[in-house]
Amino acid sequence: MATTRRMILLGGLGAAGALVVGYALWPSGRIARANRLAAKPGEQFINNWIKIAQDDTVTVVVPHCDMGTGIFTALPQMAAEELDADWSKVRVEAAPSDPDFANGPLAEGFILGEQKMTGERIPAFLRGIVANSFRTVAGFMDLQVTGGSSAVRATGVYGMRVAGAAAREMLVKAAAARWNVDTNACATKNNRVFHTASGKSFGYGELVAEAAQYSPSGNPKLKPKSEYTLVGKPIPRVDIPKKVNGATEYGLDVSLPGMAYAAIRISPVFGGKLRAVSIGDAMKRRGVMKVVQLDDAVVAVADRFWRARDAVASLNPAFDDGGNGAVTSASITGRRIAALKSGDLKSDVSLGSGADALSQGRLVEATYQVPYLAHAPMEPMNATALYKDGALEVWSGTQDGLGARAFCAKTAGLSMDKVTYHLLPMGGGFGRRLPGYFNFLDYAVRTAMAMPGTPVKLVFTREQDMQHDYYRPNVRSTFRAALDAKGMPVAWANDYTTDDKANPEAHIVYGIANQSIRAVQVPTHIPTGPWRSVEASWHGFFIESFVDELAHAAKMDPVGYRLALLKNSPRHWSVVKTAADAASWSTPLPAGRARGIAMFECFQTIVAHVVEITLTPDGNLAVDRIVSAVDCGYAVNPDGLKAQIEGGIIYGLTAALNGEITIDKGAVVQANFPDYEMVRMAQCPEIEIHIVESDAPLGGAGEPGTPPVAPALANAIFAASGIRIRDLPVRNTSLAVSQAKAANL
Amino acid sequence: MPIQLTVNGVSHQLDVEPDAPLLWVIRDELGLTGTKFGCGIAQCGACTVHVNGQAQRSCVTPVSSVEGAQITTIEGLGAGGLTPVQQAWIDHQVPQCGYCQSGMIMAVSALLKTNPQPTDEDLANAITNICRCGTYPRIRAAVRALAKA
Numbered sequence: 001m002a003t004t005r006r007m008i009l010l011g012g013l014g015a016a017g018a019l020v021v022g023y024a025l026w027p028s029g030r031i032a033r034a035n036r037l038a039a040k041p042g043e044q045f046i047n048n049w050i051k052i053a054q055d056d057t058v059t060v061v062v063p064h065c066d067m068g069t070g071i072f073t074a075l076p077q078m079a080a081e082e083l084d085a086d087w088s089k090v091r092v093e094a095a096p097s098d099p100d101f102a103n104g105p106l107a108e109g110f111i112l113g114e115q116k117m118t119g120e121r122i123p124a125f126l127r128g129i130v131a132n133s134f135r136t137v138a139g140f141m142d143l144q145v146t147g148g149s150s151a152v153r154a155t156g157v158y159g160m161r162v163a164g165a166a167a168r169e170m171l172v173k174a175a176a177a178r179w180n181v182d183t184n185a186c187a188t189k190n191n192r193v194f195h196t197a198s199g200k201s202f203g204y205g206e207l208v209a210e211a212a213q214y215s216p217s218g219n220p221k222l223k224p225k226s227e228y229t230l231v232g233k234p235i236p237r238v239d240i241p242k243k244v245n246g247a248t249e250y251g252l253d254v255s256l257p258g259m260a261y262a263a264i265r266i267s268p269v270f271g272g273k274l275r276a277v278s279i280g281d282a283m284k285r286r287g288v289m290k291v292v293q294l295d296d297a298v299v300a301v302a303d304r305f306w307r308a309r310d311a312v313a314s315l316n317p318a319f320d321d322g323g324n325g326a327v328t329s330a331s332i333t334g335r336r337i338a339a340l341k342s343g344d345l346k347s348d349v350s351l352g353s354g355a356d357a358l359s360q361g362r363l364v365e366a367t368y369q370v371p372y373l374a375h376a377p378m379e380p381m382n383a384t385a386l387y388k389d390g391a392l393e394v395w396s397g398t399q400d401g402l403g404a405r406a407f408c409a410k411t412a413g414l415s416m417d418k419v420t421y422h423l424l425p426m427g428g429g430f431g432r433r434l435p436g437y438f439n440f441l442d443y444a445v446r447t448a449m450a451m452p453g454t455p456v457k458l459v460f461t462r463e464q465d466m467q468h469d470y471y472r473p474n475v476r477s478t479f480r481a482a483l484d485a486k487g488m489p490v491a492w493a494n495d496y497t498t499d500d501k502a503n504p505e506a507h508i509v510y511g512i513a514n515q516s517i518r519a520v521q522v523p524t525h526i527p528t529g530p531w532r533s534v535e536a537s538w539h540g541f542f543i544e545s546f547v548d549e550l551a552h553a554a555k556m557d558p559v560g561y562r563l564a565l566l567k568n569s570p571r572h573w574s575v576v577k578t579a580a581d582a583a584s585w586s587t588p589l590p591a592g593r594a595r596g597i598a599m600f601e602c603f604q605t606i607v608a609h610v611v612e613i614t615l616t617p618d619g620n621l622a623v624d625r626i627v628s629a630v631d632c633g634y635a636v637n638p639d640g641l642k643a644q645i646e647g648g649i650i651y652g653l654t655a656a657l658n659g660e661i662t663i664d665k666g667a668v669v670q671a672n673f674p675d676y677e678m679v680r681m682a683q684c685p686e687i688e689i690h691i692v693e694s695d696a697p698l699g700g701a702g703e704p705g706t707p708p709v710a711p712a713l714a715n716a717i718f719a720a721s722g723i724r725i726r727d728l729p730v731r732n733t734s735l736a737v738s739q740a741k742a743a744n745l
Numbered sequence: 746m747p748i749q750l751t752v753n754g755v756s757h758q759l760d761v762e763p764d765a766p767l768l769w770v771i772r773d774e775l776g777l778t779g780t781k782f783g784c785g786i787a788q789c790g791a792c793t794v795h796v797n798g799q800a801q802r803s804c805v806t807p808v809s810s811v812e813g814a815q816i817t818t819i820e821g822l823g824a825g826g827l828t829p830v831q832q833a834w835i836d837h838q839v840p841q842c843g844y845c846q847s848g849m850i851m852a853v854s855a856l857l858k859t860n861p862q863p864t865d866e867d868l869a870n871a872i873t874n875i876c877r878c879g880t881y882p883r884i885r886a887a888v889r890a891l892a893k894a
Contacts, residue, residue: 068842068878236838243843244831246779246819250844253778261773286762306769378783378791378844378877427781427844428877462784639838643883647841650879673788673875682869684881 030100031212038096044208046170047216048101049163050079052208056191058085063095063103063155064146065399066239067429069702070640071151073237077636078156081230082164082223085204086190092238095144097401097421103143103155144402147434147530149603149700152636157698165220167211174210175202225634234639239425251397251424254384254457260289261305262447262458263312266297266439266468269666270525271322274298278316285311292450299447305459324525324666329474332524332663333369336476336497339520345495348502349517357491357514361482364553366546368479368726370538372661373472373531374668374676379427380465381440385448386455391418392448393455396441397426403435411445430651431530437470466676467668470529471661473499477542481512487554488564490514496542497522505535505602508543509572510565526663532651533703536602540707541656541714541728544598548715549724558715559585559597571631571694575599575606579629582690583610592616593624596715598708605632605699606692607645611712612685615720619736623653623685623713631692632699641701642689648705649687654679656710660729749812752777753821763809768792770808771818779819779847783875790874793848794818800855819847822854829894830854833887841878849874853888862892 026034026048034045038061043053051059060076076092079085095101168188175193176183179200187194194201225232242248267273277298279291287307292299296319300311339345347354383396385408392412398404401423409419426433444458460468477496481489491514496506502519531537551561559580566573576599580586583595592614599608612625626649635641658677662669670676714725721737747758752775759774766785771777771794780803783791787802794803795817823831830850833839840846849872856863856871863871868888876884 066842068840070841236835237840239843240835240838240840243840243846244827244834244850245823246777246847248843249778250781252782253772255776255778304765304769304773306766306773376877378781378789378842378875380782426842428842430877459782462786643838643841643880646882647879650881651877672786673784674786678789678875678877679879679881680869680875681872681881681884684869684885687882 026100026216034100037098037100044212046167046208046212047163049095049159050083050167052204054205056203056205057089057091058083058191058204059091059093060160061093061095061101063101063144063159064151065094065397065401065423065426067146067397067399067426067433069151069644070237070637071146072239073235074152074637074640075156075160076238077230077233077235078152079160079164081228082161083168084188084190085164087230087235089191094401094423097144097405097423099402101144102402103145103159143400145400145435146429147399147431149605149702149704153604153698153700156636161222162218162220163216165222166216166218169217169220170211170214171204171207173214174207177210178202231636232634233637235637237640248425250379250427251384251395252379252382252427252459254395254424256384256386256455259384259455259457260301260303260451261308262292262299262301262444262456263305263308264297264299264443264458264460264464265312265315265317266443266464267319267322268467269319269321269324270527271324272296272319272666273322275318275320277318280314280316282311282314285314290451291315292447294443294446297443299443299458301447301451301456305457309461321666322525327525327666328664329662332474332526333476335524336369336474336522339497339522340476340478340495342520345518345520346502347516347518349507349515352514353491354514354516355480355491355493358480358482358493360490360514361484362553363480363482364550365478365480366549366724366726367476368542368545369476370474370541370728371659372474372526372528372663373655373659374466374469374661374670375428375430375432375531376466376676376678377426377428377430377432380462381432381460382458383441383444384455384457385444387412387445387448387451388453390414391420392445393420393422394441394445395422395424396444397424397433398435398438398441399426399429399431399433400435404438404441407435407438407441408445411442412449430532431534432469434530437529439468462673463671466671470527472531472537473528474526475538477538479542479546481546481550483550483554487556489550492516494518494542495520496539499523499528503535503539505539506543509569509601510547510562511568512565525666532648533602533706536600536703536707537652537655540598540600540602541710544600544708544711545714545726548596548598548711548718552718562597562599571696572599572601572606574694575608575629575631575692578690578692579608579610579627582629582688583612583627585610592720594716594720596712596717596719598711598715600704600707602704602707603700604697605630605701605704607704607708609649609708609712611709611716613713613716613720615717615735617737619734621717621730621735623683625686625688626709626712627688627690628705629690629692630704631694631696632701632704633694633696634698635691635693636698638691641691644701645689645705646687648703649709650679650684652706652709653683653685653713656713656728656730657683658729658731660732748808750808750816751814752816753818753824759808761808764807767794767803767806767808767811767816771803777818777820781844781847783845783848788875789845789848790852791845791848793851793874795851795855798855798858800852819851822851828854829891830857830887833891837883837887837890839880839883839887841880845874845876846880849876849884853884857891863888865889
């Protein structure tokens with residue numbers, strides 16, 4: 001089982017035995033072009049990701065975008081560590097959206113880990129690239145994606161460390177040549193190369209022009225952990241000072257001379273087309289410049305956003321329903337139920353005697369379902385585009401600058417060299433802004449092309465953002481298990497629905513001899529996409545709820561039950577144990593309070609949460625505290641890791657308690673925060689995070705905190721009330737308990 | 746009839762509709778983009794500014810209703826150097842994507858003016874802004890530290 005997971009997950013490379021091999025760094029000839037593209041006066045590229053200025057300042061060029069996960073600090077930390085750089089002289093910038101700055105280390109991560117890339121094996125967070133085919137699978141080498149919790153474990157491990165170490169070797173060579181000594185006679189510290197015997201030294205800035213003449217090694221010597229001085233430290237985030245005074249410029253904040261603003265109304269039913277629109281008096285409204293009709297939307301363009309917004313609201317567009325006008329949440333669930341009973345289930349895992357072994361013990365069964373979810377990042381989708389003289393210029397925050405540029409080129413029917421893309425920080429991503437989910441770019445480019453010469457900023461209202469997302473899928477999953485005389489599972493059978501492929505995250509880490517895991521594809525017209533933690537967001541809830549049900553069926557403690565099943569998975573065992581001990585699992589809580597536990601591994605990081613709740617007899621639920629243990633191998637920036645786990649917890653808690661997108665007449669019902677409610681300060685529990693170190697390859701941080709939240713919460717609710725939450729969100733179930741029942745718990 | 750608006754101590758005469766939302770006037774007319782758009786219906790607080798020192802959600806504030814008032818945005822709050830709230834946000838490494846933080850900082854700054862030592866409950870009742878990155882635990886830690894200071 002572990003092998004299957006590793007083969008598919010990005011970071012299993014180290015675990016699979018590969019040496020740490022750096023992504024082939026540029027030959028020195030490419031540097032001239034990079035200098036033209038992205039070096040300021042006095043700066044010089046030494047290799048792909050590192051520039052050095054005459055004043056010794058080191059700038060790390062990051063092939064990612066900033067969506068708040070801290071990678072603009074963690075990645076430079078990794079490069080600077082190997083470069084022996086003085087952190088006070090380290091700067092960071094986003095790489096240009098140019099093929100020379102494609103994230104080779106990320107692509108390399110896949111290729112090293114997988115002999116052959118096929119559609120089946122592409123991780124879920126990247127499937128949109130292939131599905132939308134604006135790049136081929138081979139084009140994966142042109143990635144600049146920020147997603148899949150991959151920045152540190154792929155870009156950092158295979159790119160930044162290697163680039164830093166290779167740059168250091170090149171600088172040492174240049175200094176040794178000047179002194180006419182062996183490179184072994186040199187040492188580096190704080191942006192200088194020293195000749196150890198004489199104490200003479202050169203600053204990196206003095207050496208960089210000569211150093212850049214050497215070919216960088218793809219396999220330079222890397223520091224052992226014991227010599228780290230930057231990596232492993234909670235270095236403050238470099239992006240934060242500009243985020244406390246309003247100075248960070250997000251996509252929404254772009255300002256251009258003569259810029260117009262656009263507001264949109266997209267066909268409420270996915271797949272519907274615009275049939276007609278009565279423009280009426282819209283053109284007479286103040287500031288309105290144009291009404292643009294697109295195939296599935298109508299756009300009003302005005303000199304100010306609120307005028308565009310009011311103008312588009314005044315229109316009376318007629319959309320058809322693309323044949324999907326009768327679809328409801330209930331009809332989709334009905335199809336899922338039918339599919340799970342059909343003969344269309346395809347086997348993904350078959351171990352031992354599979355489902356035949358269900359006859360070997362006491363049968364336990366349960367069915368779970370999770371709803372569609374919107375991403376709802378705080379910054380609504382937006383993009384600014386200018387089409388002029390046959391060229392296109394676009395400004396936006398996306399999770400893939402190079403992919404966004406390619407997408408805009410395709411949309412406009414232009415070659416890549418006619419398209420300039422400015423990648424800006426994002427007010428949240430969570431998967432919404434990954435390639436394959438660029439509807440906002442599509443509409444912005446097509447609107448701008450209808451208004452040549454005028455820069456147009458298209459902004460989705462919150463309502464358009466919520467109703468035209470690519471949703472976390474609605475998934476149904478049924479389980480059967482057989483328990484032996486001691487209550488331990490001898491057979492595990494799981495059938496679930498999927499919108500596309502079988503999900504590797506349905507594979508379990510627990511040691512169960514006989515397993516059958518099957519998937520059935522139930523496509524709908526609802527667009528779906530990766531949502532923070534992707535498949536783990538649903539399988540984590542299903543698996544960890546069902547394991548809890550098995551423990552209760554066996555009348556065993558849920559922590560002890562898990563530990564018994566994890567005897568051969570020492571990292572998982574240790575994470576469960578750490579969380580349970582830190583939460584004083586074995587110490588009973590006062591009446592009305594209860595704990596639940598769940599553990600899940602995704603993106604190569606293992607997280608366990610213990611959720612503590614208070615539940616009143618009339619069903620009022622409060623989440624008091626979440627104690628978490630996390631093993632991501634090694635924390636490059638421990639405070640940054642904690643921030644990501646905290647964020648993942650709140651994201652998961654919002655979804656578990658409240659999150660639900662429903663469908664009526666083929667369209668999304670929810671429109672804004674009152675009907676898609678968020679956890680706010682008043683519902684925020686105390687959070688306590690314990691980092692468990694291991695020698696495992698580095699895992700991701702952005703997503704793994706999310707999946708265990710919902711099952712740990714549901715398990716706590718069961719412990720408090722005997723009510724088993726099998727359908728999310730929790731708020732759809734009354735938690736009121738009769739006094740008699742409560743007394744028996 | 747132009748509308749007179751005083752933002753961060755600077756008076757402006759603006760030719761805008763009386764019902765134009767203050768948020769978009771601040772952003773599009775005055776070019777002060779630190780104040781953010783999140784929901785447009787006063788639910789999320791990303792657009793929070795101070796009107797005569799009180800926190801107010803500018804996305805539903807008709808510009809005519811604040812004519813003559815003293816309006817402060819995030820750009821004006823720390824114009825004389827970082828405020829203790831902004832410094833606490835750095836010390837506690839609060840922001841992630843940062844998009845909601847202008848509104849958070851404005852809302853917390855207004856709270857602390859009237860209640861310099863808020864309890865956790867005071868904070869929970871007063872700060873209803875939404876953060877999707879989940880920075881609430883750090884906001885709470887920062888405010889606890891400010892309350893002790």
